[in-house]
Amino acid sequence: MLTAATSPDVPVPSEDDVLAQARAGVPEAFAALVREHQAMVFGLAYHFLQSWSQAEELAQDVFLVLHQNLARIESARHLVLWLRRVTSNRCIDWVRSPRNRREVSMEVVHEPAAAARLQDPMLDALLRRLVAELPPHPRIVVTLRFQEDLDLAEIATIVDMPLNTVKSHLRRSLEVLRRKLADRGHVHGS
Amino acid sequence: MDLERELRQALTRKSPPRGFDEKVLGRIASGEKVALPKPPARWTGYALPVAASLAIVAGGSFYFWQHERQRQMDAEQTARNVVLALQITSAKVSAVQMKVQEISRYERQAQY
Numbered sequence: 197m198l199t200a201a202t203s204p205d206v207p208v209p210s211e212d213d214v215l216a217q218a219r220a221g222v223p224e225a226f227a228a229l230v231r232e233h234q235a236m237v238f239g240l241a242y243h244f245l246q247s248w249s250q251a252e253e254l255a256q257d258v259f260l261v262l263h264q265n266l267a268r269i270e271s272a273r274h275l276v277l278w279l280r281r282v283t284s285n286r287c288i289d290w291v292r293s294p295r296n297r298r299e300v301s302m303e304v305v306h307e308p309a310a311a312a313r314l315q316d317p318m319l320d321a322l323l324r325r326l327v328a329e330l331p332p333h334p335r336i337v338v339t340l341r342f343q344e345d346l347d348l349a350e351i352a353t354i355v356d357m358p359l360n361t362v363k364s365h366l367r368r369s370l371e372v373l374r375r376k377l378a379d380r381g382h383v384h385g386s
Numbered sequence: 387m388d389l390e391r392e393l394r395q396a397l398t399r400k401s402p403p404r405g406f407d408e409k410v411l412g413r414i415a416s417g418e419k420v421a422l423p424k425p426p427a428r429w430t431g432y433a434l435p436v437a438a439s440l441a442i443v444a445g446g447s448f449y450f451w452q453h454e455r456q457r458q459m460d461a462e463q464t465a466r467n468v469v470l471a472l473q474i475t476s477a478k479v480s481a482v483q484m485k486v487q488e489i490s491r492y493e494r495q496a497q498y
Contacts, residue, residue, distance in 0.1 A: 223411060230407040238402035252402055252409075259410045260420040282422070320396040327397065342393040374389055382387055 211272035219266045226266075230259050233276070236344070237283050243339045244287040246328035254290055258283050280344065281354045288332045319382070326376050327369075333357070334365040341366060 209217075211232070217225035237258050242251035261282055262269075269275045327338050333355070340351045348366065352359045 226414075227407050227411055230410050234406055235399040235401050238406070239397075239399040242400050243397050248403070252406065255402060255406070256410050256413060257420045260413055260418060261422050263410075263414050264419060265422060316395075319392060323392055323396040327393070338393070339397060342390070343397040343399060345394070370389060373393075377387070377389070 211275075215266075215269060215272055215275060219269070226263060229262075229275070233279055234259075236276075237279055239343050240280070240283045240336075240339055241287060243324060243327060243343055244335055245290065246324065250290070254286055255283070258286060261286075277354065280340065281356075284336045284340065284355050287336055291332050322377075322380070323373070326373055330369055330372070334369040337362055337365040338369045 211229075214225050214228050214232075218229050234255065238251055238255040241254040241258075242248065245251050245254065258279065262275075262279065265278075269278055327335060330338060336355060337351055340346050340354060341348075346354070348362050349359060351357075352362045355362070357365075
């Protein structure tokens with residue numbers, strides 16, 4: 197697979213083939229899996245923790261766990277689900293650990309000094325910060341919903357929650373985010 | 387502002403720092419192990435309500451059984467008291483009857 201990427205004559209192997217090679221112990225195949233999914237895993241961890249170094253450590257841990265459990269992964273599709281699930285569980289464990297606790301109540305969000313209309317990069321940063329201040333379960337639901345563009349049933353499967361709980365977390369989170377943005381002078385539509 | 391669109395834009399996937407994959411492979415090569423995070427145990431969420439329900443059912447059953455047993459014991463005691471009262475009454479009536487018979491016998495003898 198890895199040579200295939202450099203040679204146009206050799207067909208590019210599917211991700212299932214790469215997975216099979218990684219399971220067979222080919223380090224390059226495992227490295228390819230890491231490169232393929234690192235932005236998803238690191239992104240989830242970063243948006244959840246809002247810490248570059250903690251997200252990197254957590255994402256590395258996820259891939260170490262993957263390496264130890266490769267035999268359990270049945271397909272490329274299963275791999276994506278497994279990575280999302282393990283990353284989500286690890287994110288929640290991370291903030292629950294007294295060592296890493298950084299939880300802010302849904303109702304307690306710092307007020308910024310200026311309420312002027314922000315430019316988009318600033319709005320993105322503000323949104324990421326407000327999401328990171330949500331409680332752990334609503335935060336992972338919002339992150340999976342908007343980073344991975346998953347529907348609510350898929351999120352419920354990943355985080356092992358009833359569908360109605362996921363719906364409720366998302367609805368309440370969006371209400372809180374809208375209110376906090378409105379407090380800062382951002383008018384929202386839907 | 388469309389909040390959901392803004393969130394999609396703000397929460398895009400993010401590439402980790404350069405050399406991330408090498409660090410992962412380095413940690414694997416060093417033999418480091420990381421425990422698989424435990425999925426949230428569903429039963430813990432149900433344990434308290436189930437335990438409370440069982441306690442209520444067990445407590446209710448015990449109370450009902452105890453109440454029934456007490457009622458049964460009271461009924462048996464009442465029956466025993468009635469039997470005793472009847473025995474006493476019967477003995478008294480027998481004694482009175484013997485007295486009456488004795489008096490009647492004396493009266494008949496006096497007439498002769």
